[in-house]
Amino acid sequence: xxxxxxxxxxxxxxxxxxxxxxxxxxxxxxxxxxxxxxxxxxxxxxxxxxxxxxxxxxxxxxxxxxxxxxxxxxxxxxxxxxxxxxxxxxxxxxxxxxxxxxxxxxxxxxxxxxxxxxxxxxxxxxxxxxxxxxxxxxxxxxxxxxxxxxxxxxxxxxxxxxxxxxxxxxxxxxxxxxxxxxxxxxxxxxxxxxxxxxxxxxxxxxxxxxxxxxxxxxxxxxxxxxxxxxxxxxx
Numbered sequence: 545x546x547x548x549x550x551x552x553x554x555x556x557x558x559x560x561x562x563x564x565x566x567x568x569x570x571x572x573x574x575x576x577x578x579x580x581x582x583x584x585x586x587x588x589x590x591x592x593x594x595x596x597x598x599x600x601x602x603x604x605x606x607x608x609x610x611x612x613x614x615x616x617x618x619x620x621x622x623x624x625x626x627x628x629x630x631x632x633x634x635x636x637x638x639x640x641x642x643x644x645x646x647x648x649x650x651x652x653x654x655x656x657x658x659x660x661x662x663x664x665x666x667x668x669x670x671x672x673x674x675x676x677x678x679x680x681x682x683x684x685x686x687x688x689x690x691x692x693x694x695x696x697x698x699x700x701x702x703x704x705x706x707x708x709x710x711x712x713x714x715x716x717x718x719x720x721x722x723x724x725x726x727x728x729x730x731x732x733x734x735x736x737x738x739x740x741x742x743x744x745x746x747x748x749x750x751x752x753x754x755x756x757x758x759x760x761x762x763x764x765x766x767x768x769x770x771x772x773x774x775x776x777x778x779x
Contacts, residue, residue: 551576552604554590556583557754558762560654561613562601564711566752568617571702572628576603614646617707631704645686645697646708652679654712661719673725677732683709684733691735695742702746710743710753718759 551569553576555562569576581590581600593602593609603610603619610619621631632639656679659672690697690705697705716727730737743749 550604550606552579553577554579554581554587554593554602554604555600556581558715558759559600560711560715563714563752563754564613564707565601565603565616565620567707567710567749568620568631570748570752571631571707571746572620572624574620574624574627613711614650614704614708617704621704629701631698631702631707633698633703641690642697642704645683645690645705648679648682648686649705649708649712653683653709657712657716657719676727680727680733680736684736687735687739696739702743702748706739706743710749713740713744713749714754714756714759717756718763721756721760722763 551574553562553565553569555565555578557580566578579587579589581587583600586598590600590602591598593604594600594611597611599611601611601613601616603616605619605623610616617631632642653676656672656675660669660676661672663669663672686705687697690699690703692699694700696702697709702710719725720727728737728740744753
């Protein structure tokens with residue numbers, strides 16, 4: 545990290561998208577100022593830094609904002625090429641493959657996972673769960689192909705897809721505990737199950753991933769608030 549580089553992350557600790565950025569910063573060994581946002585009362589800095597979406601995460605690099613989690617992760621890798629491990633391969637084809645699977649995580653896994661607990665009906669939620677497990681099966685195959693027999697989507701070390709999926713781990717682990725349903729099933733998706741354990745034990749991941757028990761408590765609180773709001777609206 546060059547002298548004079550100032551990194552400030554506007555985020556909210558439960559956000560898996562913020563966690564992605566923290567993972568990238570952690571793996572690269574970059575120091576940064578963490579600014580916790582109150583999403584119910586967004587700061588002027590957040591609104592002015594991301595005027596289009598007004599969402600976290602936002603990374604400020606020497607005062608210049610970068611928005612959207614995977615855009616930020618790739619920016620970090622490009623802006624600090626001489627610092628820490630590279631998250632993207634130097635090979636153009638391998639970079640393209642990594643970007644494809646990182647996008648797949650958002651397009652298929654995140655979307656279906658959100659539907660599994662936010663669906664309007666039980667049928668919607670059930671369909672979301674079905675699609676989530678289908679996406680995990682596809683990612684199992686992607687890990688087999690991309691890892692080339694090593695431990696990560698990036699091969700011997702973590703890469704873009706590892707950070708993309710890794711940002712979801714605390715939420716998925718909390719979901720497992722609350723639902724009793726194994727998401728990273730050692731029988732159905734053994735490579736992903738082993739990857740999740742391996743990734744979680746990395747020093748960089750330990751620094752960035754929220755504690756599972758804290759996440760469970762947060763989710764339960766949000767569910768209670770939603771239930772109370774729904775009950776109040778019916779009065």
